[in-house]
Amino acid sequence: xxxxxxxxxxxxxxxxxxxxxxxxxxxxxxxxxxxxxxxxxxxxxxxxxxxxxxxxxxxxxxxxxxxxxxxxxxxxxxxxxxxxxxxxxxxxxxxxxxxxxxxxxxxxxxxxxxxxxxxxxxxxxxxxxxxxxxxxxxxxxxxxxxxxxxxxxxxxxxxxxxxxxxxxxxxxxxxxxxxxxxxxxxxxxx
Amino acid sequence: xxxxxxxxxxxxxxxxxxxxxxxxxxxxxxxxxxxxxxxxxxxxxxxxxxxxxxxxxxxxxxxxxxxxxxxxxxxxxxxxxxxxxxxxxxxxxxxxxxxxxxxxxxxxxxxxxxxxxxxxxxxxxxxxxxxxxxxxxxxxxxxxxxxxxxxxxxxxxxxxxxxxxxxxxxxxxxxxxxxxxxxxxxxxxxxxxxxxxxxxxxxxxxxxxxxxxxxxxxxxxxxxxxxxxxxxxxxxxxxxxxxxxxxxxxxxxxxxxxxxxxxxxxxxxxxxxxxxxxxxxxxxxxxxxxxxxxxxxxxxxxxxxxxxxxxxxxxxxxxxxxxxxxxxxxxxxxxxxxxxxxxxxxxxxxxxxxxxxxxxxxxxxxxxxxxxxxxxxxxxxxxxxxxxxxxxxxxxxxxxxxxxxxxxxxxxxxxxxxxxxxxxxxxxxxxxxxxxxxxxxxxxxxxxxxxxxxxxxxxxxxxx
Amino acid sequence: xxxxxxxxxxxxxxxxxxxxxxxxxxxxxxxxxxxxxxxxxxxxxxxxxxxxxxxxxxxxxxxxxxxxxxxxxxxxxxxxxxxxxxxxxx
Numbered sequence: 181x182x183x184x185x186x187x188x189x190x191x192x193x194x195x196x197x198x199x200x201x202x203x204x205x206x207x208x209x210x211x212x213x214x215x216x217x218x219x220x221x222x223x224x225x226x227x228x229x230x231x232x233x234x235x236x237x238x239x240x241x242x243x244x245x246x247x248x249x250x251x252x253x254x255x256x257x258x259x260x261x262x263x264x265x266x267x268x269x270x271x272x273x274x275x276x277x278x279x280x281x282x283x284x285x286x287x288x289x290x291x292x293x294x295x296x297x298x299x300x301x302x303x304x305x306x307x308x309x310x311x312x313x314x315x316x317x318x319x320x321x322x323x324x325x326x327x328x329x330x331x332x333x334x335x336x337x338x339x340x341x342x343x344x345x346x347x348x349x350x351x352x353x354x355x356x357x358x359x360x361x362x363x364x365x366x367x368x369x370x
Numbered sequence: 371x372x373x374x375x376x377x378x379x380x381x382x383x384x385x386x387x388x389x390x391x392x393x394x395x396x397x398x399x400x401x402x403x404x405x406x407x408x409x410x411x412x413x414x415x416x417x418x419x420x421x422x423x424x425x426x427x428x429x430x431x432x433x434x435x436x437x438x439x440x441x442x443x444x445x446x447x448x449x450x451x452x453x454x455x456x457x458x459x460x461x462x463x464x465x466x467x468x469x470x471x472x473x474x475x476x477x478x479x480x481x482x483x484x485x486x487x488x489x490x491x492x493x494x495x496x497x498x499x500x501x502x503x504x505x506x507x508x509x510x511x512x513x514x515x516x517x518x519x520x521x522x523x524x525x526x527x528x529x530x531x532x533x534x535x536x537x538x539x540x541x542x543x544x545x546x547x548x549x550x551x552x553x554x555x556x557x558x559x560x561x562x563x564x565x566x567x568x569x570x571x572x573x574x575x576x577x578x579x580x581x582x583x584x585x586x587x588x589x590x591x592x593x594x595x596x597x598x599x600x601x602x603x604x605x606x607x608x609x610x611x612x613x614x615x616x617x618x619x620x621x622x623x624x625x626x627x628x629x630x631x632x633x634x635x636x637x638x639x640x641x642x643x644x645x646x647x648x649x650x651x652x653x654x655x656x657x658x659x660x661x662x663x664x665x666x667x668x669x670x671x672x673x674x675x676x677x678x679x680x681x682x683x684x685x686x687x688x689x690x691x692x693x694x695x696x697x698x699x700x701x702x703x704x705x706x707x708x709x710x711x712x713x714x715x716x717x718x719x720x721x722x723x724x725x726x727x728x729x730x731x732x733x734x735x736x737x738x739x740x741x742x743x744x745x746x747x748x749x750x751x752x753x754x755x756x757x758x759x760x761x762x763x764x765x766x767x768x769x770x771x772x773x774x775x776x777x778x779x780x781x782x783x784x785x786x787x788x789x790x791x792x793x794x795x796x797x798x799x800x801x802x803x804x805x806x807x808x809x810x811x812x813x814x815x816x817x818x819x820x821x822x823x824x825x826x827x828x829x830x831x832x833x834x
Numbered sequence: 835x836x837x838x839x840x841x842x843x844x845x846x847x848x849x850x851x852x853x854x855x856x857x858x859x860x861x862x863x864x865x866x867x868x869x870x871x872x873x874x875x876x877x878x879x880x881x882x883x884x885x886x887x888x889x890x891x892x893x894x895x896x897x898x899x900x901x902x903x904x905x906x907x908x909x910x911x912x913x914x915x916x917x918x919x920x921x922x923x924x
Contacts, residue, residue, distance in 0.1 A: 186898035198606050201904065202613065202645070208912040209638055215919030222923050230866065238860040242853060249849040252891050298631045305631050353892045357905070360883045363856075365916065368863035369873040 191255075192347030200354045203317070207358045210313065211365060214306050221302055226370050228303040236287050237367045240280050241359065244318075247276030248356040251325070251349045254332075261339035263332050270329035273352070277322045284315055307366055314355070314362060321355040324348045371733045373444040375451035380734045381461050382437030383727045387816060389430035389468070390720075394809055396423040401802040405795055414476065421475045421501045427715065428499065429468045434723030435544075435580055436517055439537060441730045442587045443521050447528025452520050460513045467509040471502050493554060497565060500551045507551055514545040532601035533590070536608055537583035543576030559627035566622045573719070574618060574643060574685075578611040581681070581722050582650065588674045588729050589654065593661035603653045610646040618643050624695050625702060633695040640693045644686030647678075647718075654678035664830045667732065667740035669749040673725030676757055680717025688713055688764065700779050705771035705794070713764040716756075724753075724815075731819070732827075741818075742825030748818040755811030762804045770797035848890045855879050870924040874917055884909045 190197050218225045254269035291304075298305050328348040331337060337345055371377065400419045402409045410419075444451050451457065474483045480501075487503035489495045494504045502510070518541060525534050550567040586604045590597055620636025654675050665671060688710040692701045701707070728749065732741045740746065778790045785793075859876055888905030889895040895902075 186896055186902075188897070188899060190897050190901045190904075191893050195602060195606060197901070197904075199609065202610055202642075204905075204908045205645075206613070206638075206642065208908060208915075209641065211912055212915040212919070213634070213638060215916040219919050219923035226868070234860060234863040237863075238856065241856045241860070245849065245852045245856065248887065248891050249845065252845050299629050305634065309631065309635065350892055353887055356891075357884050357887050360887065361880050361909075361912065361916075364859050364863075364876045364880045368859055368876050369920065370866070370868040 190350065192345075192350045193343055196347045196350055200350060203354060204358070207313075207361075210310055211361060214310065214365065217302060217306065224301060225303050228301065228307075229367070229370055231291075232307065232367050233287055233290070234367055236283050237363050239283050241363050243276045243279040243283070244356045244359050247273045247280070248353050250276065251352050255342075255345055255349050258332065258337050258342040258345050259339055263335050263337060266337065266342075266345065267329055267333040270325055270332060274322055274325055274329065277318060277325070280318055281315070281322075284311065310362060310366060314358060317355050317358070321352045324351055371730075373450050375454040375457075376441050376444050376730075377734055378451060378454050378457040378461075379437040379441035379730060381458070382433045382440065383731060385461070385465055386430045386433040386437060386723060387727070389426050389433065391812060391816065392472075393423055393426035393430060394805075394812055396426065398802070398805050398809065401798070401805050404791075404798040405802065418475055418480075422472055424499055425472065425475070425501065429464075431719050431723060433464070434719075434726070435541070438580075438584050438723065438726040438730075439517070439521050439541060441726070441734070442584065443524050443534055443537070444528075446531045446534045446587070447525050449524060449528035452523035452527065456516055456520050460516050463509065464513045467506055467513075471506045474503065475501070492552070494552055497551075497554075497561075499569060500565070504552075507548075510548065511545070514548065518542060518545055531597075532604060533583050533586050536579050536586075536604055540576045540579030540581075540583060543579065544572060547571045547576065562626045563623065563628060566619055570619045570622055571616070573714070574615045575612070577719065578615070578646065579608050581677075581718055582607050582611070582646075584722050584726050585650065585654065585674060585677065588670060588725055589657045591729065592665040592667065592671050592674070593657050594663040594665075595657045595660055600653075600657060603649070603657075607646045607649050607653065610642075610649060614639050614642040614645060621693050621695075621698070624698055637693065637695045641690065643693070644682065644690050647682040647686035651678040651682045665739065666828050666830050667729060667746070668828070669741070669746045669753070670725060670729035672750055672753055673721060673728045676753060677717065677721035677725050680713065680721055680757060680760070682717070683761075684710065684713030684715075684717035684764065688768075700775050701771065704774050704778075705767045705797075706775065707771075709764045709767035709771055712767065713760060716760045721757075737827055740828055742822035743828040744822035744825055745818050746828055748814055748821055752811045752813075752815035752818060755814060756808055757811075759804045759808040759811060763801050763808070766797045766801045766804065770794040770801075773797075845890050848886050852883055852886060855883050870920060873920050877913060877916060877920075881909045881913045 250269045250273035254266045254273065257263075257265035257269055291308075296304050296308075298308055325348050328345055331344060396419050399410060399414060400416060400423060403411075403416045403419065440451060440457055474487075478486065480495075483503060484490075484495050487505050489504055492504050494507055495501060500507075518538075521538060521541065525538060547568050550564050553564050555561050555564065582604050586600050589595065590600050616639075617635055618640035620632040621640035623632035623636055655678070658671065658675060692698055692706050692710060732739070741749070773794050774790050777785045777793060778787060859879055862872060862876055885906060888909075892905065894905060
């Protein structure tokens with residue numbers, strides 16, 4: 181095959197890409213609204229941003245990137261017809277997802293026990309909304325990856341037919357991609 | 371018509387059209403009352419006319435949805451309806467209960483109606499669109515459950531297609547959310563909070579599933595495009611509907627005393643509610659462009675495409691115009707709201723029911739595929755008259771609304787409500803006149819069922 | 835069936851690069867560096883990371899046409915809006 185030849189369509193089912201675009205739209209709007217609202221409350225945002233746990237966010241970012249990397253390896257494995265290996269890489273990705281959820285939960289626990297909620301102030305409202313919204317998508321992504329992993333283990337995919345794996349992978353990468361913007365935007369930029 | 375029991379739909383559709391005519395007559399009464407304040411007072415005061423107008427709308431659309439389901443579900447499931455006798459029984463119960471309720475509104479004072487129907491045993495009266503006596507509401511629940519049972523059993527014993535399942539999901543949601551009409555918190559904020567669980571989650575939620583499924587059915591039948599393609603689009607559309615519409619409920623929570631974060635959530639998510647309507651438009655036109663056959667029922671295809679466009683404009687665009695909190699702060703409860711409401715309901719729900727009737731009625735009356743050219747022509751005239759006049763009604767009300775918002779709320783020296791109403795009266799006159807054009811369109815629509823009955827069916831060549 | 839191109843070893847490099855950029859951002863965060871220039875730089879890193887994920891992890895580098903650029907367009911759009919907002923805030 182000519183190595184310069186490209187594919188016309190992105191990997192996986194096109195439907196998931198429509199979905200991905202919709203998700204990116206939602207998050208994109210949310211991020212923009214955050215940034216513009218911040219412009220009206222710079223002091224407030226700068227002050228309360230400091231109460232966030234940057235170390236937890238580091239672990240979470242590393243976890244998601246690693247998780248995505250594992251998913252890439254999983255797709256490679258199934259492209260070489262290795263279902264078992266694909267399954268193992270997906271398990272690794274899921275484990276990293278669990279790490280993310282656990283660390284994030286600890287962060288929330290800390291904030292909630294200090295009485296922080298959606299009504300505390302505008303910064304916290306955004307912080308909680310954005311990260312919870314993302315959190316839910318991590319869960320959804322993990323459900324999708326689990327379904328794919330189970331099917332891979334049962335030998336449901338092959339080198340010739342593994343659209344499902346690519347579809348689930350694409351969605352997961354989107355979840356990671358969104359966090360790539362969220363982390364610096366909310367935790368670092370001031 | 372492949373299955374005998376599909377014929378049940380005919381009765382539902384006839385009732386639907388009859389009630390639609392009633393709805394418009396009362397709309398015209400109110401339109402007149404906007405400019406001639408004591409028109410028909412005290413026999414039919416404005417608030418009574420309003421109850422009749424809005425309640426008739428909902429009831430006739432429900433008849434329409436049920437008729438649509440009774441027609442398309444047996445065909446999709448490839449089996450006869452589970453219990454046609456039940457469908458006939460429920461039809462008469464619903465019609466009689468509905469008629470009695472409307473007569474109740476018209477003939478006795480509302481408080482008396484409440485007393486007569488023993489509202490105090492389980493009070494549910496007194497809220498907009500949910501003015502029905504509690505016993506009527508209970509009747510609606512019984513009718514809805516029987517209907518769901520009938521349709522559900524039919525799908526269970528037959529083929530489970532995506533169209534069927536999405537329709538069933540939508541109808542089930544309709545029934546479930548109606549139950550919130552029985553929940554009446556004493557706290558006014560909570561009262562309003564849950565009221566929207568009926569209204570918003572109906573028209574900006576589960577009703578969109580019903581709309582999508584019926585539209586998909588009509589497109590499959592009239593374009594011959596692969597079912598899988600149409601069904602895939604349907605999935606994406608309803609996913610977008612639910613994703614944007616559920617949290618989008620927050621755009622009704624801005625000013626009722628709910629926490630401030632709703633102004634953010636509601637704005638962000640409801641801003642995206644036009645997306646499924648935009649997709650529906652692209653999808654409908656795409657399917658028709660890629661069609662594999664020229665279906666001779668041109669009227670039905672016109673209604674289907676028209677639905678997508680008008681739903682997008684009325685619900686999507688006009689909805690977007692006043693959905694963001696900073697804008698809604700000024701426009702809330704003004705003629706802007708009325709403009710959106712009319713075009714949205716007409717575009718999305720009136721038109722899809724008319725599209726379904728347009729497609730199925732000829733078949734139920736013994737035609738092979740469609741009505742005669744003469745009948746279709748008159749029907750298409752009625753389409754244009756009603757649709758164009760609705761566009762103008764919306765434009766006039768939008769004009770009224772912009773002026774109202776400016777004079778009453780935005781300007782440096784805001785004016786009194788009634789003073790402003792006086793100043794925007796011209797728009798109301800224009801709206802009323804246009805309303806009569808709409809009525810002409812509706813009349814033509816009804817007449818179209820009776821012309822050309824003995825003429826031959828339109829064929830593809832004739833309707834090119 | 836067309837064999838799709840695969841990226842493994844390049845992906846491992848990309849992975850390491852993503853991790854490194856993350857550490858830099860985190861470090862800036864712990865030091866609480868502030869100001870428009872720093873913020874825009876951090877934003878730039880974020881967009882770069884996003885582009886790398888799109889190109890290599892999502893495999894869009896191997897795609898031709900509109901879909902090749904869908905992530906890039908999103909990153910540029912959202913990035914510009916954020917940059918603009920931070921600019922007017924400063």
